Amino acid sequence: MSVPDANQLIEALSDAASILKRGSPRGLRTKGKLVYLPTDFEAIIIGDLHGDYTSLQHILTTTWFSERVKDGEPVMLVCMGDYIDRGPSQVEVLYTLTGLLVEHPGNVVLLRGNHEGPGDVRVRPHDFPQVLRRLYEEDSWQVYRSFRALADQLYTAAIAPGRVLVLHGGAPIESTSLDDIAQAHRTHPEKDTLRQILWNDPVAQSGYTPSMRGVGYHFGPDITKRLLDAVHVKALIRGHQGSTTGYRVMGDVITVYSCKLPHLDNTRAAYMELPYLHDEPENFTSYVKTF
Numbered sequence: 001m002s003v004p005d006a007n008q009l010i011e012a013l014s015d016a017a018s019i020l021k022r023g024s025p026r027g028l029r030t031k032g033k034l035v036y037l038p039t040d041f042e043a044i045i046i047g048d049l050h051g052d053y054t055s056l057q058h059i060l061t062t063t064w065f066s067e068r069v070k071d072g073e074p075v076m077l078v079c080m081g082d083y084i085d086r087g088p089s090q091v092e093v094l095y096t097l098t099g100l101l102v103e104h105p106g107n108v109v110l111l112r113g114n115h116e117g118p119g120d121v122r123v124r125p126h127d128f129p130q131v132l133r134r135l136y137e138e139d140s141w142q143v144y145r146s147f148r149a150l151a152d153q154l155y156t157a158a159i160a161p162g163r164v165l166v167l168h169g170g171a172p173i174e175s176t177s178l179d180d181i182a183q184a185h186r187t188h189p190e191k192d193t194l195r196q197i198l199w200n201d202p203v204a205q206s207g208y209t210p211s212m213r214g215v216g217y218h219f220g221p222d223i224t225k226r227l228l229d230a231v232h233v234k235a236l237i238r239g240h241q242g243s244t245t246g247y248r249v250m251g252d253v254i255t256v257y258s259c260k261l262p263h264l265d266n267t268r269a270a271y272m273e274l275p276y277l278h279d280e281p282e283n284f285t286s287y288v289k290t291f
């Protein structure tokens with residue numbers, strides 16, 4: 001795709017932000033910044049993209065997402081954040097996703113990653129501003145402001161009731177309710193919930209320890225279980241961590257990473273196709289597709 005000009009990108013970002021600000025796009029039940037995935041829809045779940053337009057395009061093409069939505073098929077696209085920084089086509093990824101949201105607001109859920117986090121929590125690397133400066137020169141600040149405004153409107157989490165909770169980083173270490181998650185954008189920064197949802201990583205040991213990322217925690221299976229029980233789902237689907245296979249399973253946590261960053265030894269990517277409920281398998285790993 002060709003790179004949009006500054007005005008096209010600003011318009012896409014602002015249109016997407018206004019749709020989210022209005023709340024509850026057509027047919028979608030929401031509570032604060034939590035989305036309920038309709039039970040009779042299939043969900044295509046995408047992990048971190050980090051400017052990898054080729055992988056995004058691969059997933060959209062393979063799943064026929066747009067074509068199926070246009071045919072009226074019940075299918076949702078759920079993206080777990082980290083759209084920008086690191087990769088070669090950050091603007092293209094953002095423009096495509098916001099375009100899809102504007103076109104199909106009831107079928108596209110864009111979650112927040114730590115790279116779209118609140119302005120008071122710094123993330124590194126954050127090369128997106130430099131990318132914008134190179135492409136848009138004096139208009140880049142205006143584009144960046146539109147991006148920040150959109151980031152503040154993105155959803156914190158999505159839930160397929162009884163099945164999975166979907167968010168970027170992980171389970172907060174304090175006991176958390178669905179309400180806490182839905183309101184995390186409002187209780188930030190007094191409460192740590194939003195920061196931890198966007199930054200935490202699962203580990204095999206019980207309990208928690210501060211994360212080496214400098215923000216958030218490593219959380220154990222006991223903390224995962226407490227969260228899953230509290231919100232009545234079976235598994236946690238999240239992104240935030242690359243792996244050589246594109247995904248990894250740790251107890252009830254499935255990590256899905258959808259970009260390839262060869263310089264970080266990340267050469268396989270994955271996404272999930274969560275069908276609408278028939279006979280639920282033993283675990284959700286069978287829904288992971290790698291490429």
Ligand SMILES: [Mn+2]
Nearest residue numbers: 082113114240
């Ligand atoms: Mn991340």
